[in-house]
Amino acid sequence: MGRILIVEDDIEISMLERDYLEINGFEADIISDGSIAVQTALSGEYDLILLDLMLPGCNGYEICRELRDRIDIPILMVTARSESVDKIRGLGLGADDYIAKPFDPAELVARIKSHLNRYERLKGALKGGTAAVDDAIIIGDLKILPRSWKVYKGDEEIRLPNREFELLKFLAENADLVFSKEQLFEKIWGYEYVGDSATVTVHINRIREKIEEDPSKPHIIETVWGAGYRLNRQN
Template sequence: MSKILIVEDDNEIAMLEKDYLEISGYETELIQDGCKVVDAVLAGDYDLILLDLMLPGSSGYDICREIRDKIDIPILMVTAKTESIDKIRGLGLGADDYIAKPFDPAELVARVKSHLSRYERLAGGDLKKKPALDTLAQQGTIQIGNLKIMTLSYKAYRGEQEIKFPNREFELLKFLAMNPDIVFSKEQLFVKIWGYDYVGASATVMVHINRIREKIEEDPSNPKIIETVWGAGYRLNA
């Protein structure tokens, strides 16, 4: 049974999330103080976090940044802040998705299910560990200049230096690398990687592409590997 951490200081919303998730077969735990979240995540055994942004003690942005630096599990921000800049900031800090209040509880459960399934598939059944496939390191390798993408072991190297990617970023890079010289729109990439249609698809993909570029490009402001095709989308140049 997957265990969901609900971080929400509004008791009515927290109980709504808790009830719907538990009815859907998930185990839940609730924290309402932002200062307690990071320690609880590192000490606990959670499979996904529903994270409010406006919390007492510590903001959801700071919590997301600190968690993402330490552990790779799905983080879904649930908040009343709906401006594009707020969404882009959250996604840029490593959040996997953004759910605006008020929300349809059925949609929230569907998003949770989708993210859990995708992370589990990427991690080979363990949400918190990359698959141990070092013996297959020479298989499924894509070389682009000095960038090496190992599609089976979910590792990437720039020269001899390993690059650390959250699962979602690696899956996006892997998909583009396995489909080189093809232009994909932001909406197409979102459906391919996130698995469903979503009104915030364009901003989500843009943020993740920029984060990937910062790690793989010699000059992220003038990318050569992942190129923007204006008015069309993105293309990985092989």
């Protein structure tokens, strides 16, 4: 079903995670030292990463930041820190999900399966579209290639993780229309995702940092106060 890398320094928790994953047909490896987690994760042998925040050697935030710029596989943060600011920071660094300890192992496995299934659907859509003509969406100097799963600003390619790309593509395909955070959350994350609409704001901010000339004064993705967000066809 897939191979999972568990980055966790609490032996009891890591063994519990591995046992439940193996019972459900996954392979799982455990690393307890954050300083070697990045190198191991980049080996290409894993389909998903379970990442604790508080680690010896290198904390989970630093690991997530480095990995997200280099690989697109799902990253799920598992941590005892449940404050909203920690969750928003983790999502802002590119984590796909945030699971607070203590957790129900069955829920953890369900969420892993959900993320892996979605990731496989995205890869399948990309693979299936490579032979077809890729009709670009042009917004100013921004070019979005829906089938190739690529974004260019001028001549420079911008790397977007899967959910950021999905969100940008959806807004671009529905340019000049306003969508609430709740509508975008339902469309991009779906009912199976355990989270809230604040996730949308985090991802919008990350996209703006990459595509706007001045993210503090966005012109491409506009906030419509009291209503939601709109991607402007002319900006």
